[in-house]
Amino acid sequence: MSDGLKRRDFLKVVGASGAGAGVLGCSTEKVERLLPYVVPPEEITPGVATWYTTVCGECEAGCGMWVRTREGRVVKVEGNPEHPVSQGSLCSRGHSSLQALYNPDRFTGPMLRQGEELQPISWEDAEQMVAERLTSAGGYYLLTGSVGSSLSGLMSDFAGGTGGQVVRYDPLAEAPLREASRIVFGRDVIPWYDLEEARSLVSFGADFLESWLSPVRDGRGFARMSGVDEEGRKGHFAFVGSRLSLTGQNADEWLPIQPGTEALVALAMANVVGGGPNAGPYRNIVAAYNPENVAGIVGIEAERIRELAERFAEGPSLALGPGIAGLHRGATAANVAVAILNAVAGNVGRTIHYDAPQLDAPSTGFAPMQQAIEAMSAGDVGAVLVHGSNPAFALPASSGFREAFGSVPFKVSFASAMDETAAEADLILPDRHFLESWGDTSSRPGQWAVQQPTMRPVPHFDSKQTGDVLLSVATQMGQDLGAETFYEYLRGRWTDLAATAGAADADAFWRESLQAGLAQVGTTPSGSPATLRQPDRGLAFDPPEFDGAGELYLMVYPSSRYGDGALNANRPWLQELPDPVSKIAWHSWVEMHPNRAETLGVRDGDVVALATEHGSVEAPVWTYPGIREDVIALPMGGGHTSAGRFADGNGVNALDLLPSEAEALSGGLVHFVTKVDVMPTGAR
Known part of the structure; x- marks a missing residue:
């Protein structure tokens, strides 16, 4: 893999031909010619771009994409202006996805470990091997990262029917935010944030312009919030944290608090805003914290906290939690304090929405993965399948994942190119890039988008969509999951969506969704703000402990x-x-x-x-x-x-x-x- 591509193979890659919704594939028999076509296919005009809609697969935000192809090859990606998340924009990772598609280090086909080396194996033999080994495994794990709605459903169906267990792991998961939403409002969700509706914004460390939840959505909202309106006014942004990130550098005010004290500042602000009568079951907690008695602990003058709270109370306002960089031992309590602040300021249902949350956001904690590592170490796991995740790199070395994973008798990776986890696998079944694959996402209740292939699979790389592999293996294990291919599985789910949407013609609904890149199924809930409820977990808002004796x-x-x-x-x-x-x-x-x-x-x-x-x-x-x-x-x-x-x-x-x-x-x-x-x- 590291020896690079030969000239002949390179021309095969750049000569790849495309296929998408309503577009027929073209021949690849002459792909080694620098001019791909003498007589081009009817649907392709040499020199004229063809565009497709799809969904970005780089993270869970689910940004809509427009994909530009020339002579059947993807050459550029842009944001879909009609998609509610991207609205015409993409982040740097979205734009860089082309380099993953044409990555010269992609696997050329399925690989089987023989001794210390990986050797080619046919797809038929590889799938048969997986079916046989899972049948005799006596239980296995399917470790996965970010996947779309239908593929996630298929994975659950596959594992449920074949004796496995799905464990989702993302090192940037906002598990504390989700748990805080459940504790405070009884909503086990990641809320939807509407930054552009706020006039006063406070981030307690969340880097919403960089890597938090949905940077494209929040970057656009922040630009509108902080811009000067027709009356010459602009929103105010304060960053409360120990380090100025790119997000913090865009703030009007920085409060460099003592590490781990976000909850104290948020509760003191809630006290000033009017936490007594408005804090419901948290009124006694809010009453116990005020700017004067927390100032010495957080390292910020009481007057600055009070001024910030008074501006926040003028509204409309919005407070964001600590984010990933501030995920400490008291992160859930800190997010609870921020949720209380938003509630007493009247922001729920206005700038933050729990009834129409962000779906598919990374929010599964580390605990399930920790349990899987313990089971692997104990020898209780016969096989592990890894898809869309690289836990050998994305877990601390102290987790013992590499040692536990290495002790599993049969390890399968669906990585399209080598990574630290695939390097330890016994069998590699290279997945297709999202620009070569079918899938779907739902970024918010009622909002769905289709991920469609925008070109034929790059011919030098003999890849196969993971959904097709799982369906083939399930069939060989005697399980009927209702479809022979993942495309059929996806269409079946979208037929149900068409019925939910009240569409008379499911095929027409599908075609329209492909063309627009988005489908509205029902209505997005709104107008029913969540209310504070009695907490069912013990909460401590004091600064958390840190390991080590240094300063x-x-x-x-x-x-x-x-x-x-x-x-x-x-x-x-x-x-x-x-x-x-x-x-x-x-x-x-x-x-x-x-x-x-x-x-x-x-x-x-x-x-x-x-x-x-x-x-x-x-x-x-x-x-x-x-x-x-x-x-x-x-x-x-x-x-x-x-x-x-x-x-x-x-x-x-x-x-x-x-x-x-x-x-x-x-x-x-x-x-x-x-x-x-x-x-x-x-x-x-």
């Missing part, structure tokens, strides 16, 4: 370019794209306040060793005044060892410094949890 707190935060970087770091576009804060590309760095750097005797570019109770790494220093003096920060996404020629050896894996610990209330993987020792190495 420096370690903040591990998602990269604005890669997110967690588990599946997308092998793209030169993303590697070359400078970080919007540090302007650094291709490697990791340690963010440190200039005063702290002076105390340690280091400057920009000096390599320091970071050590916690859980691991150690080395990285160069980048001094940054937008961080507290007692905090240092390290981005996620670097440190790959088996992800491809562009990712391997660049930077360090920040997760290796963290414990393998689930937050008590939500089960989410804690990120902001430890202190760190910093030692200069003398290297640059």
